[in-house]
Amino acid sequence: MGTPAPGFCRDCATSVGPNRSRCPACGSPRLLRHPELPELSIAHIDCDAFYASVEKRDRPELRDKPLIIGGGERGVVSTCCYIARTRGVRSAMPMGQARKLCPDAVVLPPDMAKYREASRAIRTFLDALTPLVEPLSLDEAFLDLSGTARLHHRTPAETLVRLAIAIEREVGVTISVGLSYNKFLAKVASDLRKPRGFAIIGRAEAPGFLAEQSVTLIWGVGKALAEKLSRDGISRIGQLQNMEESDLMRRYGAMGQRLYRFSRGEDRRVVEPEGAPKSVSVEHTFNSDHSDPEILAATLWTLAEDLARRLRHKDLAGQTVTLKLKTTDFQSRTRAEKLDSPTRLAQILYRTAHHLLLREATGPAFRLIGIGVSDLHPAEAADPPDLVDTERDRARRTEAALDQLRDKFGTKVIGKGRAHKAPR
Template sequence: MRCPRCGRSRLVAHPELDRLAVAHVDCDAFYCSVEKRDRPELADRPVIVGGGSRGVVSSACYIARMRGVRSAMPMFTALAACPDAVVIRPDFASYARVARSLRAMMEALTPLVQPLSIDEAVLDLSGTEALHRAPPAVMLARLAARVEAEERITVSIGLSSNRLLAKLAAGIDKPRGFAVLGSEAPHWLAARGVRTLPGIGPAQERALVARGFTTLGQLQALGPREAQSRLGPDGPALVLRARGIDTRRIDPARETKSVSAETTFDRDLRTLPALEAELWRLCERLGARLRDKDLAAGGVVLKLKTAAFRSRTRTQRLHAPTRLPDTLFATARKLLAREIDGTEFRLIGIGAAPIRPGAEADRADLSDPALPRRVATQQAIDALRLRFGAAAVGRGRGLGDTGTGGARTGDVKTEPR
């Protein structure tokens, strides 16, 4: 069957199609899709984007997923499941450029766009039909077609009456899907397992099963008092979600609570010079992410994970908000130096918290007369990298042997870009 208007074979039919306006847009295997777009020879190959042999999977293409590879899976487990996979180190600058393009396309449809991550967002198209002279469903279909034409990647779209149901709908027909959940949503949910609800992980699932709840229909049957007595203070809210009820608004100004970057080493590190080299690269990455989001760091969070998988977290407020990598590094280095006691570390991370508006970053300060020059230098570096690529220019601190004795996270089994 083909559409009588456009001739395409992909049809979406629903009795409430013209009345629903909340959409969840989710890119399909985003990082891998961008890599395959830029490297057509990988189109039919299993591709994994992520860390080194001791890192984790950031993204797996659908071919790799058919072999059992999943996001956040340890890399050695992923390669055991899919030994012929092409592993590519993440190119976050490239992904960010595509994400900015997609966000601009969404904002052309409605100002009510709330990004949830680099590759997904929720939109409210209520009241836009008069502007676009087409209902939200039509504009979303056009959005999906535009993304494919201009960025050469695909998205899956869920359309419903609220955020929860739109997210669930977006996962029904991936990849390249368009699904709708309307008034039939409670019935659709009732037969599904409790793990279907976003936010319910293995531990909560086990707790619910232990209390006799295996399906969402069983939760739907509870009244408020029974829900609280059997499930605790959060029980009534869980029952509402099981019924598909979600009152959260779409807020384009939703505050970003943290921005961070981390890396897992291929070999444990314990000396300050080796760890400093990795910390500097992360500070550069963190600074770039803050500048890209027009945010600033009001403080620094250092994260370390020992060879025994014990975590250490250290924090330090900054004298003034910044997004300069050298300022972030100066503070983080002091925190790192206090942890050098012979312990071997397998992971290091750096984060910004609290988050401040970008307008507050790196203001002129009499106590730091060189600050304007350092800001100008970073702006020049950013301009050169934007024009010639991330590797076009770097600081001396980022050069030389890292001391890792091997590739850093994401470099194992990587083919040339």
């Protein structure tokens, strides 16, 4: 072991010498040290049990009690505090099951206005540090602090220590921070020591750290792909590190490239500020109102094809599909469904939106129909192999071939039969 590196106190931001085990100013043992500390600038911050933390901030009598934020008996858990988590309660768990696991829990309905206000307060702190903030939700975001040392007169690591202290003091919630040299590893790091965590993954340690982890740590490896990898004898990232990129791409398509790069700690994605696209959508306004499910479905198919083609041209994929309808009296209806994995295939977009359409096309006429996707991902994450949906590979090849024809001869050169009923 080498000599410990100097660092900072995470409770008061005081500089700490290499041989100290506690902060000389406040006595805290929560010290931050790492040999690559001055060189790392990509961060992921994640609020700890955000909704529950805001409620406990406003109701101190709940501080030491298990707290669940969620609906009634037939609802699900939105989030829960860490006391409830020690009893086995988890987000998205049915409320009935959560109550059985933690019968003494206090249950509160979500107060989204309050949570958005806290999120805006946190965002103010982030924007003061760097213009490169990529929010992922109300309670988490990526930051690129490259080049900010000259502005703030401190390293990104020290800036983040001070950020965590300020948010806890001024907003009343705690955050966990992950710091690394790319987004993938920063996100991994922020999950390592929650709550009130600050974890660092440097370049030197990344391959060794990743080698011992499950392949499910890689963003985009869902249940279906994990099962396929397991069938191929691959369960640990270290096994991927010993494989060639061409072999992985031959086996797993575009996702194989992600497996190759991420397993080696490589991630070329940059932190995208809020101006980056958050959704892609298309819509069609009828010349006359329609209530016929077949006409609506046919139009939806042509829109799904258009949307899929736009996603492929933008090198994007979407994981949440939204159906939009507008009635004759201009009332809008939107219905959404989240997929297991991102897609840019018209067949999957249509199938998902058509399922939503069947619930709505029960009588009223519509003057507009649209389809869109949000929760955008890079193209490499699109349509991983699926053991259940065996037609996915065929659809991918078919739609790629159609793209080539349409690019050469025009968008109307060829189409599927289900589009023939669509109004012109």
